[in-house]
Each structure stands twice: as structure tokens, then as C-alpha cells.
Amino acid sequence: MxxxxxxxxxxxxxxxxxxxxxxxxxxxxxxxxxxxxxxxxxxxxxxxxxxxxxxxxxxxxxxxxxxxxxxxxxxxxxxxxxxxxxxxxxxHVPVQTWKGMDWDLFSWLPGGPWAKRMLFLFLFLYGVMMLLFIPGMIPCFTLLTRRIINSTQFVMTSVEKKGDVSIMMLKK
Missing domain, CATH: 1.10.287.210 (Helix Hairpins)
Structure with a gap:
């Protein structure tokens, strides 16, 4: 390319x-x-x-x-x-100079520069909050998952045989 x-x-x-x-x-x-x-x-x-x-x-x-x-x-x-x-x-072609790449990520947005700065600030703060929130939530999710698994008990009630297949009935 x-x-x-x-x-x-x-x-x-x-x-x-x-x-x-x-x-x-x-x-x-x-x-x-x-x-x-x-x-x-x-x-x-x-x-x-x-x-x-x-x-x-x-x-x-x-x-x-x-x-x-x-x-x-x-x-x-x-x-x-x-x-x-x-x-x-x-x-006639006027002299052209290379001014480098324009890396404005928000150039596609309508509005003035202040609106683009506000959006960037919002996205930055949102990203920081997510970085702080997710690590704190992981232990909560693992604890919740363990409690659900531990509180659920399975009891085998009966086994039926139909031909070559055994079917187990579980009761909570």
C-alpha cells in the first residue's frame, strides 16, 4: 500500500x-x-x-x-x-511546503474549538472514571458469583433409564 x-x-x-x-x-x-x-x-x-x-x-x-x-x-x-x-x-504551481500531519481527532465535529475541547475533556474524564471503577468492581463481581454458586444446591432426585440413555433429574 x-x-x-x-x-x-x-x-x-x-x-x-x-x-x-x-x-x-x-x-x-x-x-x-x-x-x-x-x-x-x-x-x-x-x-x-x-x-x-x-x-x-x-x-x-x-x-x-x-x-x-x-x-x-x-x-x-x-x-x-x-x-x-x-x-x-x-x-504555474506555487511553491508548496509540507506542514506535517494534522492529527486533530475531532476535526469531523461541527462547532468551534471550545466544543471540541469540552468533548475531549469529557471523554478523558470518562476514561479515567472507568479505569478507577472497573478494578473496584471486579472483586464485587467475583464475590457475587461465588455467593450465587454456593447458595445453589443441586439434589439428585431420580434416575430414569430409557433405552441406552440415563436421565438424571436435578432439584434445587
Whole structure:
């Protein structure tokens, strides 16, 4: 059977592994978001230069004779970075410390600490009284048992025989 401290250590290790994996994943996605934003900027710059150089021929679209020549590259880098920030916050686990076992026997009871103390005091006094009462009662019980046994006399009145079985009749 696993001990509670073993389970706690196992959970802490799992949290650490999850945090490391999450941080590495977030870092990788942040780098990809940065690269995507940089690529978008470079592509737009190249397109502007090409349009400038090919301005006499109608820009890139005129040169290619393409009527459906629209360049639109969405910048989702900021959205990805916001999602990664939220994932980091979600994966963050505050430092936990072991405070030892809480051995409050009366934690299941409703009421304040004073009620629990009163119950403990009552149970303690009851236990002490029983420890004092029982040893004093044992001699009384043995004396009572002896008197009952001594005062009871058995007298055999008759013996009947029925087949192989003998039946004795006792009279008090």
C-alpha cells in the first residue's frame, strides 16, 4: 500500500514534469509566433519592393496578368503570444511546503474549538472514571458469583433409564 507521503511526492514530480513540458511547448510556440511575424513583415516588404519595381507594368499582379492578386497575410503572432501567456499562468504551481500531519481527532465535529475541547475533556474524564471503577468492581463481581454458586444446591432426585440413555433429574 502506498504511503501518503509517497503519493504527495509522486504528485509533486508530476507537477514538475507538466510544468517543464508546458514551458518548453510555450517557448517553442512563442518562437514560432515571432518567426511568423517576422516572415509576414519580410514578405510584405518584398511585395512592396516588387510592386515598386514593376509599377510601370501594373505591379506584380499586372506583370502576372492575374486579376485575383491580393496579398493578405494575417498577423496572428500577438494572439498566439496571448494564448501562450495564459497557458503559462495555468501551468504555474506555487511553491508548496509540507506542514506535517494534522492529527486533530475531532476535526469531523461541527462547532468551534471550545466544543471540541469540552468533548475531549469529557471523554478523558470518562476514561479515567472507568479505569478507577472497573478494578473496584471486579472483586464485587467475583464475590457475587461465588455467593450465587454456593447458595445453589443441586439434589439428585431420580434416575430414569430409557433405552441406552440415563436421565438424571436435578432439584434445587
Amino acid at each position: 502506498w504511503e501518503p507521503i509517497y503519493n504527495l511526492n509522486f504528485i509533486i514530480r508530476l507537477q514538475a514534469v507538466l510544468k517543464i513540458v508546458t514551458n518548453q511547448t510555450v517557448t517553442a510556440l512563442d518562437l514560432l509566433a515571432d518567426q511568423s511575424t517576422q516572415m509576414r513583415n519580410v514578405i510584405l516588404q518584398h511585395r512592396m519592393v516588387l510592386d515598386y519595381l514593376l509599377a510601370e507594368e501594373g505591379g506584380v499582379c499586372g506583370k502576372l496578368s492575374d486579376s485575383n492578386c491580393c496579398l493578405q497575410i494575417d498577423d496572428n503572432g500577438k494572439v498566439v503570444k496571448q494564448v501562450m501567456k495564459e497557458i503559462r499562468q495555468l501551468a
